[in-house]
Amino acid sequence: MRLRFLVDEDLPRSTAKALAAAGYEALDVRDFGLRGAKDHEILVYALQNEAVKQRP
Template identity: 50%
Template sequence: MNFLVDENMPRSLAPQIAALGFSVQDVRDIGLRGHPDTEVMEAAIMADAIIITRDRGLADPRSWTEGFTAGAIFINLPDDTPANTINAKIIELLSNRLPSSLLGSFTTLEVRRALSRPVRRRL
């Protein structure tokens, strides 16, 4: 599985995801810091990557372009949540879920739960 970490996520997240054996890129490392959501979405399409974000614009499946089928993980935690807590919750999610439950899905990660619902059919 491939992941694309949005710029509103902790900088320390991508290396932790990579340590689990996943392929991961951070938008800040590929020249997309401050770029529109449409460009971030295009990068995710090119990498067939699930976007990890706190951006409500990217978290709305109705706004996803047709070619985007990987899915998104929307982090819906309080704004004052420490980076290490955010990272731990994401790593826990990725460690305990089957990849098929995340691919093509919109997943919301909250304080006490993570809910996934399929949005795009994967071929």
């Protein structure tokens, strides 16, 4: 199983691209309607999608 990251909106979009280039799956919260969401909402999304939440 490949490690899946959920990149927080406080990080540049290039973070997800760099993770993907390194062989990881990288999801950006902005691509899933989570821009401005509270941390606990993002954590719930990460848990539901088996992703590690990545933030600065």
